[in-house]
Amino acid sequence: MTAVDAPPPTAPPPTPAPSTAGPGVQLRTSTRDDLPAIARLGGRAFHWMLSAEDVEHYGRELFDPGNYVLAQEGTELVGATGGYDFAVRMPGGAALPAKGVTWVSVAATHRRRGILRSLMREQHRRMIADGLALSLLTASEAGIYGRFGYGPATVRHAVRVTRPGTTFRADVPDPSGVRYAETDEMRALAPPLHARWHATTPGALDRSAGWWATLLADKPDKRGGDSALYHLVHADGYVSYRIAEADGGRVCRVVDLVAVSRDAYIALWRVLLGLDLLSAVTAEVAPDDALPHLLTDPRRVRTEGRYDGVWARVLDVPAALSARTYGTELDVVLEVDDPFLGRGGRFRLRGGPDGAVCEPASAPPHVRLGVAALGSLLFGGFRASSLARAALVGAADPKVLRRIDTAFTAEREPEYGTDF
Ligand SMILES: CC(C)(COP(=O)(O)OP(=O)(O)OC[C@H]1O[C@@H](n2cnc3c(N)ncnc32)[C@H](O)[C@@H]1OP(=O)(O)O)[C@@H](O)C(=O)NCCC(=O)NCCS
Structure with a gap:
């Protein structure tokens, strides 16, 4: 395989520092008592209002306060992002723990001043600290999440x-x-x-x-x-x-x-x-x-x-890529760009039908891609050659793309099954 031009390898990515939300706005973890205010915030953001009975049901069945990061100004809740704990099936059969990001809402009175960005940074920092390799979401609007490293992963x-x-x-x-x-x-x-x-x-x-x-x-x-x-x-x-x-x-x-x-x-x-x-x-x-x-x-x-369908955000490239199998033998160096969380770098992936090893590498890369494009490839829902035509993946040698297409294709088309 031919390598693309490459700068020197990067150091292993650090866990990002805790976030702040700008003047007067504090970030904190939710408690159970916050649920009515979170429900009001979400109801206003998504234009539906939950009844008291709905809030009680949600609190009992799905709400895990530890998975919610809140943005507060004075006593007012002005932003929230929540999470669910899922096990997502990887090609080849392994189940990988993943966070499902949900309830992403910022008060209409406080928009476009960076509150979502700071909530996302803080929520992802916590996922990384918890050792998660993958985050998922379903997007109300497709223009929001690419900047945070998410790529559409199923269709x-x-x-x-x-x-x-x-x-x-x-x-x-x-x-x-x-x-x-x-x-x-x-x-x-x-x-x-x-x-x-x-x-x-x-x-x-x-x-x-x-x-x-x-x-x-x-x-x-x-x-x-x-x-x-x-x-x-x-x-x-x-x-x-x-x-x-x-x-x-x-x-x-x-x-x-x-x-x-x-x-x-x-x-x-x-x-x-x-x-x-x-x-x-x-x-x-x-x-x-x-x-x-x-x-x-x-x-x-x-x-x-x-x-x-579901969007995927890789938080730990070696852990995510070695959790799946590949349709054909593959030995490739990837240069992954991750401006939002700095979890990218250069990685050698050696995989095949029986498993894979992925580790930091210093050899020149065969392929360059953003972390969002990597999310799109992860379950086999998109082809690298298609993303390359959209300038989301770069490779000097088209044969490498063909090989990645074949290797990343899963045993069947991916589906996620549960809207969240
Ligand atoms: C979407 C929402 C959470 C954004 O909150 P916000 O605090 O205004 O966002 P920020 O100011 O932190 O913006 C962060 C970035 O996202 C961009 N962005 C925000 N909303 C966007 C939208 N609807 N479409 C495209 N880009 C958007 C901003 O331009 C900004 O870009 P940049 O930092 O790269 O320059 C808020 O508008 C909202 O609650 N909307 C209604 C509910 C909703 O749609 N939630 C998403 C559910 S999946």
């Missing part, structure tokens, strides 16, 4: 399957084995099926009991005018959906579909597309979803939108 397609008249290929099996389940039953049935899906899906987040309690609460005011949840279960999967009044008729909206075997996938879709009196079924799927291939007319599955 989801919003698809609409028109019906009636949608038919499966004659040779597609009809595995059956699907039955309806009530929401109460799903509290026991769904978590083990989801855990099996999490074990085999790169990018997948685990779901704690608090997440299940939240997702299956199915409160009428959280349905956006759609029906209560319906559930179909199979020995190897399940689907939860709602019925919506739309297009002058009715549409099935898939909320959550998990299938860990081909039979479960086909059986669940057969029932969904067999639902009478509906004009369409909508779902969010991975870009390589198999449904079009099952149908006599693949155009019945129309992609109506393409969205970024």
